[in-house]
Amino acid sequence: MSEAITTHGLGKTYGNQAVVQNLDLRVPRGCVYGFLGPNGSGKSTTMKMLLSLVRPTSGDVHIMGRQMQRSTRRDLLGEMGSLIEAPPAYVHLTGRENMRLAQRLLDLGDGQVNRAVEVVRLQDHLDKRVRDYSLGMKQRLGIAMALAREPQILILDEPTNGLDPAGIEEMRRLLKQLADRGTTVMVSSHLLGEIDRTATVLGILSEGRMLFQGTREQLFARSVPDVLIDTSDPDQATALTARSGAVRDGDSVRIPGLDHAATAHLVAYLVDRRVAIHGVRREDQSLEDVFMDLTGGRGL
Ligand SMILES: Nc1ncnc2c1ncn2[C@@H]1O[C@H](COP(=O)(O)OP(=O)(O)O)[C@@H](O)[C@H]1O
Numbered sequence: 675m676s677e678a679i680t681t682h683g684l685g686k687t688y689g690n691q692a693v694v695q696n697l698d699l700r701v702p703r704g705c706v707y708g709f710l711g712p713n714g715s716g717k718s719t720t721m722k723m724l725l726s727l728v729r730p731t732s733g734d735v736h737i738m739g740r741q742m743q744r745s746t747r748r749d750l751l752g753e754m755g756s757l758i759e760a761p762p763a764y765v766h767l768t769g770r771e772n773m774r775l776a777q778r779l780l781d782l783g784d785g786q787v788n789r790a791v792e793v794v795r796l797q798d799h800l801d802k803r804v805r806d807y808s809l810g811m812k813q814r815l816g817i818a819m820a821l822a823r824e825p826q827i828l829i830l831d832e833p834t835n836g837l838d839p840a841g842i843e844e845m846r847r848l849l850k851q852l853a854d855r856g857t858t859v860m861v862s863s864h865l866l867g868e869i870d871r872t873a874t875v876l877g878i879l880s881e882g883r884m885l886f887q888g889t890r891e892q893l894f895a896r897s898v899p900d901v902l903i904d905t906s907d908p909d910q911a912t913a914l915t916a917r918s919g920a921v922r923d924g925d926s927v928r929i930p931g932l933d934h935a936a937t938a939h940l941v942a943y944l945v946d947r948r949v950a951i952h953g954v955r956r957e958d959q960s961l962e963d964v965f966m967d968l969t970g971g972r973g974l
Pocket residue numbers: 688693711712713714715716717718719720
């Protein structure tokens with residue numbers, strides 16, 4: 675089965691600045707795809723190209739296996755809902771009035787609108803003016819407007835921007851729930867941790883290029899976590915293993931990036947030199963840690 679979104683060699687140049695370069699996106703159907711990268715790395719430009727809001731300088735876009743071109747654009751855009759930049763609502767109107775406008779514009783049924791509002795859990799807030807909504811509620815209203823026509827693909831550009839921790843948690847839950855119902859959700863963030871566990875597939879962008887694309891498991895498999903050795907003589911153990919990049923870490927010794935064989939070798943070496951070892955541990959890695967490995971410590 676074809677992917678929800680694929681691109682081949684997608685690129686965008688403004689003047690002589692290549693802001694997106696040679697991008698091969700593969701977004702499987704029905705997943706939450708986390709599109710991560712620092713500010714200015716080209717996330718919004720890429721999403722706008724997917725939505726035909728920005729014309730690519732090179733490459734092509736396929737949606738549900740069909741190439742985006744003049745003859746297919748209308749059809750394919752009909753499969754996509756999006757929230758790009760600020761939520762699209764009129765703040766002097768109520769949530770209900772905004773939804774009604776979207777309904778008329780897109781020629782939607784009452785059922786579609788009601789379902790979308792329920793998915794984002796705004797049904798009890800529809801008679802409030804949008805200016806009195808929290809940022810999280812505004813984002814959810816924007817998502818309801820994008821959802822109402824039941825798109826197969828939802829493209830959300832930094833929907834967690836500016837939300838408080840509770841709002842972020844709510845957004846994560848919503849994205850998961852949408853993917854569980856079969857919607858493909860592509861969501862961007864400049865903060866690695868923000869959609870960390872929500873996304874099952876990740877694309878990591880840096881300066882317009884894809885640094886990594888794949889599942890979380892594939893990403894984590896790429897990195898070798900630090901090994902921590904607990905010993906009664908951390909100073910001596912650190913000195914003995916300094917060549918491996920060891921540093922003292924509290925009462926332990928931290929040795930970066932050791933695989934299983936190297937760990938076994940190092941422990942044998944220390945035991946041989948009569949260092950009393952109490953424990954050997956690997957730390958759980960966060961997405962940030964893995965990313966540091968991936969970029970050779972530069973981070974995002
Ligand atoms: N319309 C434009 N004209 C010129 N440069 C642009 C335009 N839009 C974006 N850029 C530049 O492209 C780069 C990527 O921007 P953007 O796609 O918004 O990144 P992100 O969404 O990851 O923060 C930035 O350097 C930005 O200044």
